[in-house]
Amino acid sequence: MKKYSIETSAVHAGEPKEKVCGAVNFPIFQSSTYLHTGESSYEDIKYTRLNNTPNHLVLGEKLATLEEGETALVTASGMAAVSDSLLSFLQSGDHMMAQNCIYGGTRDLITREFSRFGIEVSFLKDLSRKTLEKHLKRNTKVILVESITNPLMQVENLLEAANFSREKGLVSMIDNTFASPANFKPVSIGFDIILHSCTKYLNGHSDIIAGAVIGKADHIKKIKQRNLHFGATLDPHACFLLQRGIKTMPLRIKQHNENAAALAEFLNGHSRVKKVYYPGLPDSGGDEETKKMFSGFCGMLSMELNNASETTRKFLSRLEIPIEAPSLGGVESLLSRPSLTSHSGLSAWERQDMGISDFLIRVSVGVEGTDDLIDDFNQALQ
Numbered sequence: 001m002k003k004y005s006i007e008t009s010a011v012h013a014g015e016p017k018e019k020v021c022g023a024v025n026f027p028i029f030q031s032s033t034y035l036h037t038g039e040s041s042y043e044d045i046k047y048t049r050l051n052n053t054p055n056h057l058v059l060g061e062k063l064a065t066l067e068e069g070e071t072a073l074v075t076a077s078g079m080a081a082v083s084d085s086l087l088s089f090l091q092s093g094d095h096m097m098a099q100n101c102i103y104g105g106t107r108d109l110i111t112r113e114f115s116r117f118g119i120e121v122s123f124l125k126d127l128s129r130k131t132l133e134k135h136l137k138r139n140t141k142v143i144l145v146e147s148i149t150n151p152l153m154q155v156e157n158l159l160e161a162a163n164f165s166r167e168k169g170l171v172s173m174i175d176n177t178f179a180s181p182a183n184f185k186p187v188s189i190g191f192d193i194i195l196h197s198c199t200k201y202l203n204g205h206s207d208i209i210a211g212a213v214i215g216k217a218d219h220i221k222k223i224k225q226r227n228l229h230f231g232a233t234l235d236p237h238a239c240f241l242l243q244r245g246i247k248t249m250p251l252r253i254k255q256h257n258e259n260a261a262a263l264a265e266f267l268n269g270h271s272r273v274k275k276v277y278y279p280g281l282p283d284s285g286g287d288e289e290t291k292k293m294f295s296g297f298c299g300m301l302s303m304e305l306n307n308a309s310e311t312t313r314k315f316l317s318r319l320e321i322p323i324e325a326p327s328l329g330g331v332e333s334l335l336s337r338p339s340l341t342s343h344s345g346l347s348a349w350e351r352q353d354m355g356i357s358d359f360l361i362r363v364s365v366g367v368e369g370t371d372d373l374i375d376d377f378n379q380a381l382q
């Protein structure tokens with residue numbers, strides 16, 4: 001089949017040629033159950049929790065095409081994608097490795113829930129071979145990384161992590177929520193399982209919670225089993241909204257990339273700003289070779305002000321365009337302090353170990369006009 005650009009795939013992939021009642025847009029199949037037509041296995045029965053309604057199938061095909069994976073599963077949230085996937089390859093007595101600085105909810109899940117089931121974890125400060133070798137154990141089964149880490153925006157040596165996993169027979173998982181498939185395709189460097197919080201850039205309008213898992217058919221089959229049993233399936237109406245949101249994802253990402261790059265550059269040179277965390281800046285750390293595989297770094301940046309304990313609240317209250325709220329990836333600029341939002345479930349010690357200061361500000365740069373955003377940050381800094 002012809003391979004189209006991501007812009008074309010976002011609009012057309014998965015959409016059936018034969019239009020339902022002539023409707024250009026695929027309708028919402030708002031039915032929890034369907035006629036039994038002799039299906040013999042549980043998974044084949046048409047029932048919305050079993051993740052197999054027309055809305056799930058169309059969306060799954062679109063997502064698989066965008067990430068260039070074999071197949072995809074849509075889930076009720078990003079966390080459902082993460083937990084269903086990890087629990088498909090880990091059981092009591094197993095060990096996993098994960099990057100140290102990742103989304104707080106994922107870290108909470110691994111440390112606070114998995115320990116109750118006898119699953120051990122080692123956190124990795126970087127993805128060098130030396131660090132990976134040091135933490136590998138006889139019972140290690142999975143490695144989990146983020147393509148751009150939340151909230152310090154590090155792009156680490158992802159190729160090393162994927163190669164190491166393959167050599168050692170581990171299942172490699174990557175959360176590609178921040179980068180989005182428009183900027184980076186983890187399948188291209190050999191990751192087994194791609195995870196998304198579709199709540200963010202894939203949907204792009206801050207109006208649904210959804211997740212996805214993309215990978216080889218045998219892996220996804222296993223993960224689907226967990227999803228059916230744990231029950232975190234997306235409802236058809238949210239499937240419809242996500243399908244619609246994805247169509248403009250590549251266009252939105254271009255503007256997010258441009259806006260964040262321009263804002264990061266402006267903030268980086270400002271006398272009131274102590275530090276900017278954005279992978280596109282010189283000396284931003286991480287792995288330069290891996291960064292070359294990205295076509296952009298999305299709309300995420302973090303920053304710290306000088307005299308942060310006194311200036312942060314004042315600065316946030318003076319900004320006019322961004323909305324102070326958790327989450328990210330929507331068309332509107334949002335900002336939040338991870339210590340009070342995305343990473344508030346962690347202990348102060350854990351945040352310190354990850355390098356997240358109490359006054360770190362995470363900005364999800366939206367698709368507003370670039371100059372409007374820079375002017376607004378400038379006046380708030382003054």
Ligand code: PLP
Binds near residue numbers: 178
């Ligand atoms: N992965 C990353 C990188 C995130 O930032 C988030 C949420 O912020 C999640 C996963 C979880 O997504 P959801 O809120 O859709 O469950």
